[in-house]
Amino acid sequence: MNAETLGAQLAALPGASVRAADHAAVGYDLDVALPESSLLAAVGIMDGAGYFLEGMTGVDWLGECEALRKEAEAKAKKAAEAAAASAADAPSTSEAAPPETPVQESIPQEDELEVVYDFNLYSARHRVCLRVRTPRSNPQIHTIAEIYPIAHWHEREIHEFFGIVFIGHPYLIPLLLPEDAEYHPLLKDYSA
Numbered sequence: 001m002n003a004e005t006l007g008a009q010l011a012a013l014p015g016a017s018v019r020a021a022d023h024a025a026v027g028y029d030l031d032v033a034l035p036e037s038s039l040l041a042a043v044g045i046m047d048g049a050g051y052f053l054e055g056m057t058g059v060d061w062l063g064e065c066e067a068l069r070k071e072a073e074a075k076a077k078k079a080a081e082a083a084a085a086s087a088a089d090a091p092s093t094s095e096a097a098p099p100e101t102p103v104q105e106s107i108p109q110e111d112e113l114e115v116v117y118d119f120n121l122y123s124a125r126h127r128v129c130l131r132v133r134t135p136r137s138n139p140q141i142h143t144i145a146e147i148y149p150i151a152h153w154h155e156r157e158i159h160e161f162f163g164i165v166f167i168g169h170p171y172l173i174p175l176l177l178p179e180d181a182e183y184h185p186l187l188k189d190y191s192a
Contacts (some may be wrong), residue, residue, distance in 0.1 A: 001049045007043050013038040028118070028127035035139050039132050040099060043117070043144045047048060051119040051128065053144075056154035058162035061116040062136070067092055068107045075175075107136075113139045113164055143169040161186040162163040 007030055011018040015035035023029050033192040034042055046053075117130040134141050143166040145151040153175075155166040163184035174181055183190060 003124070006030070006045070006049055006128070010042055013041055013045075016042070023127065028129045030126075030128045032128065033131045033133075036184050039130070040142055040144065040147075042130055043147050046128065046130070048121045049121070050123075051121045051126075053148050053150055054118040054120040054127070054150040054153075055115050056118070056151065056158060058158040058164060059116060060136075060162065060186065060188045061109065061114060065107060065109070065111050071106060071125065072172045079084070102190060110135050110137060112136060113162055115141055116163060117157060118145070131141070139164040140167055141165075142167045145169060160184070163187065 007018050007020070009031050010030070013034065015038055017033040019031050021028055021031045027143065030173045034115075088114055111134055112132055112133040114133045117132070118128070119130065132141055137164070141164060142152065143155055145155060145166075146168075152169070152171070155169050156172055156175055158164050159166060159169075159172045159180075160177055161184055166172065173179060177185075185192075
């Protein structure tokens with residue numbers, strides 16, 4: 001399967017967003033954002049295409065909502081100022097059209113956690129990055145360990161450090177922290 005076919009198959013999944021990436025700049029060729037509901041189908045496509053799971057990691061997007069909100073407010077303010085300036089320059093003999101209100105970008109209601117899955121196909125020198133987000137209040141993603149058994153270890157590590165529960169994982173016991181640890185040290189709001 002070539003890269004275009006793989007990209008098309010992944011893009012056909014519900015809610016998937018696929019974009020080509022500059023391998024020299026970021027280290028992968030395809031960047032795929034998926035809802036959790038499409039994860040197992042995407043991983044099945046990767047397995048069927050002969051890719052191996054190179055690694056997994058967690059990301060904490062704490063503060064992203066506030067940053068996106070501030071960015072949207074700044075854009076709206078700039079658009080309003082531009083509309084006011086163009087209205088002031090418009091001839092007063094004809095009625096000016098009302099200024100258009102900028103469409104609000106979709107801002108998540110809650111900060112999220114993300115799991116990044118890195119896949120590689122050596123023979124084609126092709127890397128794919130799958131990204132799945134989950135809300136911080138109830139971080140749950142289905143395990144992919146039945147498709148890629150090496151994911152058992154990665155999922156345990158991500159659960160240990162970020163608190164993401166991998167549904168269906170048979171043994172989410174910490175690797176490095178004490179077994180009774182009720183904290184996740186890589187969350188941005190963790191304080192020792």
